[in-house]
Amino acid sequence: MAAVSNQAPGQLDQNFGGDALTLKPESYMSMVWRRFRRHKLAMAGLCFLLLMYLVAVFAPYIATQSYRHTDPPNRLQAPSQEHWMGTDNIGRDLFSRVIWGSRISLSVGFVAAGVAVLLGTVIGALAGYFGGAIDNILMRFTEIVMSFPTFFLLITIVSIVERSIFNIMLVIGLTSWPGLARMVRGQFLSLREQEFVLAARALGASNARIIFRHILPNAMAPVIVSATLRIGGAILTESGLSFLGLGVQEPFPSWGNIINTGRTFLRQAPWITAFPGIFIFLTVLSFNYVGDGLRDALDPRLKD
Amino acid sequence: MDKTWNNSLNHASTNNGLDTGNDDVLLEVRNLKKYFPLRGGVFSRVQGWIKAVDDVSFDVYRGETLGLVGESGCGKTTTGKCILRLEQPTSGSVLFEGKDVLSMTSEELRTLRREMQIIFQDPYGSLNPRMTVGDIVGEAFVIHGTASGHERARRVEELLKVVGLSPYHARRYPHEFSGGQRQRIGIARALALRPKLIICDEPVSALDVSIQSQILNLLNELQDDFQLTYIFIAHDLSVVQHISDRVGVMYLGRLVELTDSETLYSSPKHPYTQALLSAIPVPDPDHKKKRIVLEGDVPSSLEPPSGCSFHTRCSYCQDICREVRPEWREIEEGHFIACHLAE
Ligand SMILES: Nc1ncnc2c1ncn2[C@@H]1O[C@H](COP(=O)(O)OP(=O)(O)OP(=O)(O)O)[C@@H](O)[C@H]1O
Ligand code: SF4
Ligand SMILES: [Mg+2]
Numbered sequence: 001m002a003a004v005s006n007q008a009p010g011q012l013d014q015n016f017g018g019d020a021l022t023l024k025p026e027s028y029m030s031m032v033w034r035r036f037r038r039h040k041l042a043m044a045g046l047c048f049l050l051l052m053y054l055v056a057v058f059a060p061y062i063a064t065q066s067y068r069h070t071d072p073p074n075r076l077q078a079p080s081q082e083h084w085m086g087t088d089n090i091g092r093d094l095f096s097r098v099i100w101g102s103r104i105s106l107s108v109g110f111v112a113a114g115v116a117v118l119l120g121t122v123i124g125a126l127a128g129y130f131g132g133a134i135d136n137i138l139m140r141f142t143e144i145v146m147s148f149p150t151f152f153l154l155i156t157i158v159s160i161v162e163r164s165i166f167n168i169m170l171v172i173g174l175t176s177w178p179g180l181a182r183m184v185r186g187q188f189l190s191l192r193e194q195e196f197v198l199a200a201r202a203l204g205a206s207n208a209r210i211i212f213r214h215i216l217p218n219a220m221a222p223v224i225v226s227a228t229l230r231i232g233g234a235i236l237t238e239s240g241l242s243f244l245g246l247g248v249q250e251p252f253p254s255w256g257n258i259i260n261t262g263r264t265f266l267r268q269a270p271w272i273t274a275f276p277g278i279f280i281f282l283t284v285l286s287f288n289y290v291g292d293g294l295r296d297a298l299d300p301r302l303k304d
Numbered sequence: 305m306d307k308t309w310n311n312s313l314n315h316a317s318t319n320n321g322l323d324t325g326n327d328d329v330l331l332e333v334r335n336l337k338k339y340f341p342l343r344g345g346v347f348s349r350v351q352g353w354i355k356a357v358d359d360v361s362f363d364v365y366r367g368e369t370l371g372l373v374g375e376s377g378c379g380k381t382t383t384g385k386c387i388l389r390l391e392q393p394t395s396g397s398v399l400f401e402g403k404d405v406l407s408m409t410s411e412e413l414r415t416l417r418r419e420m421q422i423i424f425q426d427p428y429g430s431l432n433p434r435m436t437v438g439d440i441v442g443e444a445f446v447i448h449g450t451a452s453g454h455e456r457a458r459r460v461e462e463l464l465k466v467v468g469l470s471p472y473h474a475r476r477y478p479h480e481f482s483g484g485q486r487q488r489i490g491i492a493r494a495l496a497l498r499p500k501l502i503i504c505d506e507p508v509s510a511l512d513v514s515i516q517s518q519i520l521n522l523l524n525e526l527q528d529d530f531q532l533t534y535i536f537i538a539h540d541l542s543v544v545q546h547i548s549d550r551v552g553v554m555y556l557g558r559l560v561e562l563t564d565s566e567t568l569y570s571s572p573k574h575p576y577t578q579a580l581l582s583a584i585p586v587p588d589p590d591h592k593k594k595r596i597v598l599e600g601d602v603p604s605s606l607e608p609p610s611g612c613s614f615h616t617r618c619s620y621c622q623d624i625c626r627e628v629r630p631e632w633r634e635i636e637e638g639h640f641i642a643c644h645l646a647e
Contacts, residue, residue, distance in 0.1 A: 028434060028477065194429050195424040195425075195426055195429040195430035196429065196430050196431055196432040198385075198390055198422070198424070199422065199424065199430055199490070199493065200432075200443065201390055202388055202390060202417065202420075202421060202422050203417055203421075203443060203444045203447050203493070203496075203497070204413070204414045204417035204418075204444075204447050204448065205443070205447050206447075209447070213435075214432055217432075217434040218432070218433065218434055
């Protein structure tokens with residue numbers, strides 16, 4: 001091999017020490033956080049959600065009464081000094097019920113989205129990485145699950161299985177993974193052909209190493225975004241089920257079943273519906289903003 | 305460059321008889337074919353075959369640089385991937401130091417990974433954006449369990465120095481580097497296992513011209529220091545001219561001519577090679593060269609032309625060219641060609 005140019009080898013490093021290298025090394029997470037912080041609505045959403053989770057955790061200390069304490073003479077009271085959000089049709093303190101109800105709504109979102117993410121990621125990853133027959137079988141299955149109208153499927157299952165909070169979370173999770181699976185599959189399909197994955201294979205890396213060390217970390221950004229949006233979706237679904245009387249059972253409160261109670265008294269006592277409604281609205285909105293903020297912060301194509 | 309380090313690394317291979325000269329065949333590729341199925345229709349049936357590599361044979365000698373040149377899509381990368389078994393060939397054989405690569409078990413293949421490595425074209429796509437440079441370069445040691453802890457960190461630092469980077473770069477992420485620096489990182493990764501053969505798949509095509517020669521120089525130095533053998537892929541004859549001992553020219557998945565660089569550049573025999581060479585601008589104004597313009601587009605590798613696949617664009621085309629595929633034959637010692645008219 002002959003010399004290529006008249007440049008002496010010693011000069012090779014001359015243009016090093018340039019722009020990029022004077023920067024302090026910044027970890028990926030701190031870069032994401034820095035970009036997320038710039039998104040004002042996402043930050044507001046995040047603050048609201050943190051507050052809501054504190055409320056859920058400390059519900060027993062925040063609630064002014066027991067959520068099941070009835071006081072029929074004081075039924076359908078408008079908001080007042082004593083009952084900040086008024087009372088419902090059997091005189092229970094609404095503020096206390098809404099505070100306790102946050103536990104259900106917020107945990108439903110997390111568990112259901114968690115189940116969906118786990119299932120969707122595993123199925124999508126296997127299909128996308130191995131391709132061929134595995135892909136075919138898994139994707140046909142995904143399409144079948146996808147083609148059921150989700151809400152009717154939910155209603156059917158919920159009316160068959162025992163109606164515990166845990167079952168409801170599980171059922172919501174089990175019906176909402178297909179979209180995620182398709183997305184993860186797409187990510188795997190394109191990432192597995194990337195040169196850094198080929199390089200790892202050329203070094204002799206095992207399938208497990210390639211999947212967990214090389215592909216998954218690069219495929220997770222859209223999954224995290226979609227999971228965040230899905231938490232909001234799951235909260236809405238639970239509310240919908242409870243509204244139809246298929247969700248969390250009385251006397252335990254969830255935002256959905258409080259609204260269900262309020263439905264009958266919409267004219268006389270609109271506050272019963274309004275307060276849990278506002279909380280559902282703000283929580284779901286916050287999750288959507290946080291999801292948007294994450295999408296921008298995690299997108300490697302957007303430079304700073 | 306850190307000489308003591310080179311010496312310690314070279315130690316193992318100096319006993320391997322690397323100085324036996326060019327007669328020593330390191331890699332033997334015979335009748336290599338890779339057909340990709342083209343699927344379509346309702347049940348994704350196979351509707352045809354993309355003949356990405358179609359019956360390619362060549363040898364690579366120990367210590368040499370073999371250039372592999374051809375237009376985009378002619379199957380250069382696929383050839384490289386098949387040799388490394390990153391792609392499973394349709395048929396043919398690949399012998400590395402006499403061992404049949406294509407029939408290796410996954411355990412044997414893992415051992416082979418230490419002998420053959422690859423450097424990619426895209427300085428951005430070839431480094432995992434979520435790993436630090438240290439983890440990227442040191443991954444080989446983790447996979448093969450050859451060094452851990454401090455020893456691994458030390459080896460990574462040495463590799464970074466060898467390719468002209470600094471040890472402190474190990475903690476940084478790929479996005480903090482320029483294209484040329486990233487290519488150096490890719491080279492360090494390929495060097496980690498002390499391979500004998502490195503397939504350089506257009507390692508400088510994506511770089512600025514000013515950076516290209518730096519990287520080529522680095523590869524050149526490393527070849528001497530580490531007794532490397534290169535298969536150097538490029539889409540342009542001018543890039544490989546200076547660095548290759550021998551050059552093979554590919555067209556539509558086939559090799560059309562292969563000989564030492566000097567012969568190829570001074571007296572090319574295949575009409576396609578002649579056309580490619582005539583397209584290179586010559587600095588000397590007195591040097592009059594007739595420019596052969598290639599007419600028409602490259603035909604599809606899905607339905608390559610019958611007979612000689614170049615016949616649709618060849619100005620010497622005869623009847624026989626349309627019907628009979630020209631044999632891959634040695635017309636002079638070490639000068640291979642696939643053309644009916646060459647003698
Ligand atoms: N995985 C694949 N599936 C189907 N077709 C493929 C696949 N990989 C490559 N091909 C096809 O095989 C042919 C050769 O591709 P290859 O990448 O080897 O060309 P190349 O010579 O490296 O080109 P370039 O200079 O653009 O890198 C092309 O027509 C390409 O479309
Ligand atoms: S075989 Fe015929 S068509 Fe092909 S290159 Fe030679 S002369 Fe041209
Ligand atoms: Mg290529």
